[in-house]
Amino acid sequence: MNKKVIKSVTLISVIFCLLWLVGLGWAVTEYYAGKPDKIQEKTNVERKTEKKDDLHIVAIGDSLTRGTGDETGKGYVGFLLDEIKEKSKQDVRLTNLGISGQESDQLKEQIQQTEVKRQLQSADMILVTMGGNDLFRGGQGLLEFENADIEEIEKKFLENMNFIFQQIRASNSEANVFFIGLYNPFSDLEQGKEMSAVVRHWNYQSAELSAAFPKMVFVPTFDLFELKVNDYLYTDKFHPNTKGYRLIAERVASLLTW
Template sequence: MSFLNKHVIRLITFFSVLLCFLWLFGLGWTINKYYAAKPTKLGPVQKASQKEDGKKTMNIVALGDSLTKGMGDDTGKGYVGDILDQIKKRTHKQVSLLNLGINGQTSDQLRIQVQQPEVLRQMENADMILITIGGNDLFRGGEGLVDYKSENISAIENKYLDNLRNIFTQIRKGNATANVFFVGIYNPFINLRTGKETSKVVRQWNYDTAEVCADFPKIVFVPTFDLFELKVNDYLYSDKFHPNSKGYHLIAERVAALLTW
């Protein structure tokens, strides 16, 4: 009987370890595919819609990564599409949206993208610019989960902040009046064993980002960390990384609260 008990315990231990490795593998695959995947090339940019019936058109340009694309939202709108709907309902303006978000995009790549002639032209004509960037810089396909204590984080953040200053400078060169809303990052791993440590890194990252935003006129940092802090799993997609439709709606409401109607 004792032998059988030991045998059963060994089997349970073996399968527990196996399931743990499978979960870690699945998490890494998900992050690599959806959040840190190789960005797709920027396709032809559609021209913003022209004025119709004499009404002023409000032009919105969205830049950034998979959060700008709306990855994880079953409705396909993401926070950008949600904001668009709210603006249409609450104003009499026609609204033109150009979403230039690219899955997996980093601040290095966005810095290059905003220098493209057609992107520059679209930003010059924008009344509002929405940006999400930095999550891929920080988490790096899941690598940020294990080296959050590394001194490399400081170097990575400094490079990101330098890119951010360059991006904002490029935007303001061609457009001094558009309201720019920069959406901060949240911690999707807050419920993991290292959640407190990674949250500390994310909060510092957001603080430093907000400081850079404050150096430029009419660039507003929009915090999202607190929206996901207490019930993160309620607002995440099945990949446990991107927001679901509820999560995106929370972000959209936060941005919409800052708009002047």
């Protein structure tokens, strides 16, 4: 065995050994004695995203945007995307920012995030589902069903949506915005009739609000579910199933212009 080889391997090992010791010492001192930096938060959205020639769809909202209840996991956004991909020659890019259980208060927060703004800015089309959780509170609202409360909730909701739409329009004045209306998942139940009246009023107000903004379309879904609501609902009797989502997607698709 060559003595030189042994010597040099030993030497290299010693050097690394010392280097790692330095690293270890540094890690400990840095962990305990390091001074925190003041790191500036980036809030300007000025970073222009280079406008690509693909079609960018941004979907925001609640579990409907997420696709909860659809076995294929696509949701109406996914079905709509499939349809657009078929018809359009452009590349289509989807950013799905939907969060299950989100209410308009939370969406209001979300929409003010820098990155969300940036996404909206580069969007060619914006899809919004909102209100289901505000109104139904995941089905609990049905139990404490009282008109006075609902008026209050509706007012708050409309205020929030007004703010959200203003934000969307401020970041992007070009893209078409589709605001998906509510259906009544409880129309077969005991208080279904009263509930339907509430939902109709809610939708009417939402449509009125949408009309106040340019290039914003309110998409009704109430009628789609009216006759055979249980055929289109998932087993939780609240979210649409695959068929239900397909219906919503078809409705939105029929509104698209090329």
